[in-house]
Structures are given as structure tokens and as C-alpha cells.
Amino acid sequence: MIYINNSDFDLRKIAESGQCFRMRSNAKGGYTLVAHGRVLNLRNTAEGCELDCSNADFEALWRDYFDLDRDYAAIRSGVDPEDAFLNLACDYGRGIRILRQDPWEMLVSFIISQRKNIPAIQRCVETLCVRYGEPVERAGELFLTFPSAKRLSGLDETCLLGCALGYRAKYVSAAARLVASGELDLQKAVALPDEALLSSLLALPGVGEKVANCVMLFGYHRLGRFPQDVWINRVIDAEYGGTFPAERYPDTAGALQQYIFYYARSAAYAAEKKRFDPETMEE
DNA sequence: GATCAGGTTTGCA
DNA sequence: TGCAAACCTGAT
Numbered sequence A: 001m002i003y004i005n006n007s008d009f010d011l012r013k014i015a016e017s018g019q020c021f022r023m024r025s026n027a028k029g030g031y032t033l034v035a036h037g038r039v040l041n042l043r044n045t046a047e048g049c050e051l052d053c054s055n056a057d058f059e060a061l062w063r064d065y066f067d068l069d070r071d072y073a074a075i076r077s078g079v080d081p082e083d084a085f086l087n088l089a090c091d092y093g094r095g096i097r098i099l100r101q102d103p104w105e106m107l108v109s110f111i112i113s114q115r116k117n118i119p120a121i122q123r124c125v126e127t128l129c130v131r132y133g134e135p136v137e138r139a140g141e142l143f144l145t146f147p148s149a150k151r152l153s154g155l156d157e158t159c160l161l162g163c164a165l166g167y168r169a170k171y172v173s174a175a176a177r178l179v180a181s182g183e184l185d186l187q188k189a190v191a192l193p194d195e196a197l198l199s200s201l202l203a204l205p206g207v208g209e210k211v212a213n214c215v216m217l218f219g220y221h222r223l224g225r226f227p228q229d230v231w232i233n234r235v236i237d238a239e240y241g242g243t244f245p246a247e248r249y250p251d252t253a254g255a256l257q258q259y260i261f262y263y264a265r266s267a268a269y270a271a272e273k274k275r276f277d278p279e280t281m282e283e
Numbered sequence B: 001g002a003t004c005a006g007g008t009t010t011g012c013a
Numbered sequence C: 001t002g003c004a005a006a007c008c009t010g011a012t
Helices: A011-016 A055-065 A072-077 A084-093 A103-112 A118-132 A149-153 A157-161 A166-181 A194-202 A209-219 A230-240 A253-264 A267-276
Strands: A002-004 A023-025 A031-035 A038-045 A048-051 A135-138 A141-144
Touching (some): A011 A023, A011 A038, A230 A253, A253 A267
Antiparallel strands (some): A002 A048, A031 A038
């Protein structure tokens, strides 16, 4: 067992932050995660957050996966002290970290995400894994990995439609073929500078600015990327008059985006808005 | 039934 | 460039 004692590590917030679709609450009051072909159980205890893995696995994979060597307090303290809203969001979201997830899994997950809410995305991803993933055994229980590009590229598009992907099926199918054929090398792309990585992602069908930025942030850990979805846009309209000063945070905007996203969707923010703007009642 | 959801593409001005 | 409509599916 490994214990994480870090006030900048909050299991629930990370699970709910919308960056990861395979971290699900389990029967033991904790969370179970399948990532990079491995299964991990986590739960909060008096001694800290408990990870049921060996020290070797922790050092080889999970320390990096949870980005534990980064100082998130430093990211928050770099925020403009005049920016009251952003400081509130940072306080509220404290404990969120940007996970280092698999680029292929992120690409497919965020292509699927368009015009779907989080539960719907989770269901689609789960169905893909159950039907086409590789089995992994863990304490007598069976789990499934995220299916490889090779596996998905060999499927008829109707199989993907059967996973409720809808019009996105052809996008996933095309991406799978490109990756499986080697025409697009997602691992090699790790070495690309931001702009080149962005344009190679944008070249894929069904991938626009938002999806590309999510893949860069969550799959390639480019912390300067600032994906703008409708929630972020609503906040930017309401709090910043239409433009967020992302250029002020070239190395941390993505982490700030996660704090904002988490706060923007919270009841706390809704209540705050309502307090200052009675008009929202009518909307 | 109509509308809408964490978006992208296409077509038309 | 900029804007609206269409696209699948599931939920309200």
C-alpha cells in the first residue's frame, strides 16, 4: 500500500473534474481506475489517500500519472491577486491535479465527448472497453483496458455505432485507421512543440480546437493549453467580459482551466451568481 | 414530442 | 470571417 498525504490531492475532485472517464466510485467507498493497462484502487483513510499498489508500481507509474512531483500550490499562488474570481476558483478546486493519461485514450474519449454530457461519455467509453478492451485480472476481478487503435481500426463502423457513438463513429474509425497504420504516431508526437502538435491533431476529422486542446492537456500534459467548452465560455463571458487572460499563464493555464471548470459547475458558484444577479432566476 | 447537451463540419452570406 | 444548421443518442 502507498499513502499520499498531500493537501493538493483530492480524490473526489479529481474524479469529478471531467478529465478522466474511467475513474469510478467502487463498493468500498473509494475509486477504481483503469489506466495504462493497469488497475488501481484508491480510497481515503485516516493515514491519507491509500493506493493499493506496490512501491515499485507507484514509482514506475502512478507517481507520474498523478503528477505528484508538481507543486500545485505554486501554480495557484501565481494567479493575479487582483483576479478575485480566479482566486475563488483556485481555493474551491484545490486538490485537483492534471493526470498524465494515454494520448490515444484521450483522443478517442474527447472525440466522443462532443455534444454529450459526462455520464453519457463514461457509458460510451465503458462500452468500448467492455466489448473491445483487453482483460486485466485484479484480485480475482476482471477489468478491461481501453481498446487499442489496432483493435478499433479492425472493426466495422456499425460496431462503433452499437456503442452509441452516433455520428462520431466515423471520426473514431478514421482516427483508429490513421494511428494503426502508423500514418499518425501519437507517441512520436510527444516530442512536438505545442503548435505542431495542435495542427497535427486538428488535421483529424472530428477534432476541432476544443477537442485538440483537451487531448494536449490531458494526454500530452501540455499545461499551458486552455480548452474552452461551453462552461468555460459562460464563465469567461460572465466574469471576464469575453476573454480570459490565458497568455498571462503560459505554463499553467490548463491547470487553472480545471479549477475554473470544477468551480463553474458547482452549486457554490451557482449560489454566488444568484446572490449577485437576481435576473438569473428568470432564465 | 420538443429541446438540449462539455462540439465539429458544412454550407451560405 | 462569421453564423446557422445538421449530426446521433439519451435525458428531461
